[in-house]
Amino acid sequence: MSSDDDHVYLSLAEGHGDDARWAFGTGFEDPLHGVDTTLPEDVEAGAHAAFCLALADDALVAAQRLAQWITLAPELEEEVALANIGLDLLGQARLLYARAGQAEGAGRDEDALAYFRDPAEFRNVILAELPNGDFAHSMVKLLLLSSWRLAQLTRLAEHPDPVLAAVARKGVSELTYHRDHAAQWAIRLGDGTEESARRMREALAELWPYRAELYAAAPETRDEVEAVLAQVLDAARLEAPAETPVSMGRGRDGQHTEHLAELLAELQSVARADPEATW
Amino acid sequence: MVSAVTALDPRLGAARAAAAAVRDPELPMLTLADLGVLREVRVGEDGVTAVLTPTYTGCPALAEMRADVAAALREAGFGEGQVHVETQLSPAWSTDDITAEGRRRLVEAGIAPPGAAPKRAAGPVPLTLGPTRSAVVHCPHCGSADTEETSRFGATACKALRRCRACREPFEQVKEI
Numbered sequence: 001m002s003s004d005d006d007h008v009y010l011s012l013a014e015g016h017g018d019d020a021r022w023a024f025g026t027g028f029e030d031p032l033h034g035v036d037t038t039l040p041e042d043v044e045a046g047a048h049a050a051f052c053l054a055l056a057d058d059a060l061v062a063a064q065r066l067a068q069w070i071t072l073a074p075e076l077e078e079e080v081a082l083a084n085i086g087l088d089l090l091g092q093a094r095l096l097y098a099r100a101g102q103a104e105g106a107g108r109d110e111d112a113l114a115y116f117r118d119p120a121e122f123r124n125v126i127l128a129e130l131p132n133g134d135f136a137h138s139m140v141k142l143l144l145l146s147s148w149r150l151a152q153l154t155r156l157a158e159h160p161d162p163v164l165a166a167v168a169r170k171g172v173s174e175l176t177y178h179r180d181h182a183a184q185w186a187i188r189l190g191d192g193t194e195e196s197a198r199r200m201r202e203a204l205a206e207l208w209p210y211r212a213e214l215y216a217a218a219p220e221t222r223d224e225v226e227a228v229l230a231q232v233l234d235a236a237r238l239e240a241p242a243e244t245p246v247s248m249g250r251g252r253d254g255q256h257t258e259h260l261a262e263l264l265a266e267l268q269s270v271a272r273a274d275p276e277a278t279w
Numbered sequence: 280m281v282s283a284v285t286a287l288d289p290r291l292g293a294a295r296a297a298a299a300a301v302r303d304p305e306l307p308m309l310t311l312a313d314l315g316v317l318r319e320v321r322v323g324e325d326g327v328t329a330v331l332t333p334t335y336t337g338c339p340a341l342a343e344m345r346a347d348v349a350a351a352l353r354e355a356g357f358g359e360g361q362v363h364v365e366t367q368l369s370p371a372w373s374t375d376d377i378t379a380e381g382r383r384r385l386v387e388a389g390i391a392p393p394g395a396a397p398k399r400a401a402g403p404v405p406l407t408l409g410p411t412r413s414a415v416v417h418c419p420h421c422g423s424a425d426t427e428e429t430s431r432f433g434a435t436a437c438k439a440l441r442r443c444r445a446c447r448e449p450f451e452q453v454k455e456i
Contacts, residue, residue, distance in 0.1 A: 032366070033345070033364075033366055034330075034363070034364060034365035034366040035365070035366050035367070035368060077429065077430035077432070077440065078430075080430065080432050080433065080434065081430060081431065081432035083432075084432040084433075084436050085432070087335075087339075087436060088335060088336060088436065091335060091336035091338065092336050094336075095336060150404060151403065154402075154403065154404060162369065163368065165369070166368030166369035166371065167336065167368065169369065169371050170333075170335075170336050170368065170371045170372075171336060172399070172404065173371070173456045174335065174336065174456075176397075176404050176407075177431060177432075177454075177456075179404075179406065180406065180407045180408075180431075181431060181432070183406055183408055184408060187408060224403045227403075228403075228406060231406055231408075232406070232408070235408055
């Protein structure tokens with residue numbers, strides 16, 4: 001590589017006045033920087049803020065769970081894959097928080113929404129906050145969540161808010177990779193050894209009921225997601241568990257398991273330790 | 280439409296050249312123009328405005344690209360308060376936007392360029408259950424078409440990992456999006 005090529009980061013550190021910052025440093029915190037953020041008149045601001053916030057919370061909480069696989073994944077490539085998937089979701093969360101803050105109009109930016117809300121104010125679905133469990137559990141979770149989110153984003157690509165539509169369109173290509181990744185693992189494990197198939201069956205039995213909350217939050221996604229899941233299970237030689245209703249709170253109403261509080265305590269600790277910090 | 284002021288402004292050429300020459304922080308063999316993320320450079324009464332589009336939503340390099348473009352434009356003679364960098368989300372960036380020159384430079388650096396991006400039809404996105412979605416990916420080292428995907432996710436969001444069965448070398452590929 002030529003010496004010029006080595007200096008991309010160095011030239012940043014050498015200083016260009018206020019722009020001499022690393023990614024996400026001071027002055028570059030607004031992920032919608034320079035985007036026309038006017039809200040169309042036919043979009044009701046309060047409802048839109050809540051809608052974007054819920055989509056952002058799903059992504060942030062899922063991204064945090066994926067990040068917890070780092071140093072623990074079964075192989076290095078998988079660790080990189082899960083980190084990349086989490087990074088995509090984190091990117092979506094940033095844009096959606098920024099959009100939610102603008103629609104809300106109360107001066108809250110992405111950091112205020114991600115770091116300074118308590119668990120009961122989060123609107124993510126319960127499935128996103130559940131602990132990772134073993135690798136089979138995490139892949140079933142990823143399959144359910146990514147199939148559902150992809151079905152949502154495909155529809156939101158036509159949303160009247162051009163910012164949300166643009167975020168969704170970009171997210172569709174990202175989520176396509178996430179869902180394929182989870183589906184391929186489901187097949188590899190389900191149609192793998194006796195042990196891997198047993199673990200997949202256990203994960204499915206435990207997580208299958210949480211689909212109810214996904215479909216309650218976005219009923220229009222049900223048929224598409226069910227068809228995808230059927231296709232994956234068939235290829236994985238797995239059977240869909242019997243429908244057993246499970247009593248659970250509704251994440252979209254702020255009813256969460258104790259696992260969310262634990263997750264947020266870790267996620268928010270640095271920002272809360274020094275709320276005025278800039279870097 | 281290009282306004283008369285813009286077309287005649289002698290600073291436009293310099294501004295375009297400066298912004299286009301900025302390198303991607305993650306793929307430094309490519310300029311932002313090669314990568315296709317520099318959408319527009321315009322010069323007007325309020326100074327110069329460069330329009331960038333993100334590759335991946337969560338790409339941490341975007342903030343650096345923005346900083347580098349602003350710095351390059353200031354070096355090209357635009358003063359404080361005269362340099363603006365805007366983000367454009369739509370239409371979304373696709374690997375199809377990487378120029379022919381960009382693809383050549385990727386191969387030169389040992390990275391296989393992306394194939395054609397998948398065309399999105401209306402309706403649900405179909406599942407891909409096979410191990411790879413790229414048709415034929417040539418090894419950037421020996422040129423063989425006998426290569427396989429080892430992981431769809433690489434060291435950066437935009438790359439997958441592959442291996443050449445002919446020369447046995449591992450390599451990265453910019454994955455289609």
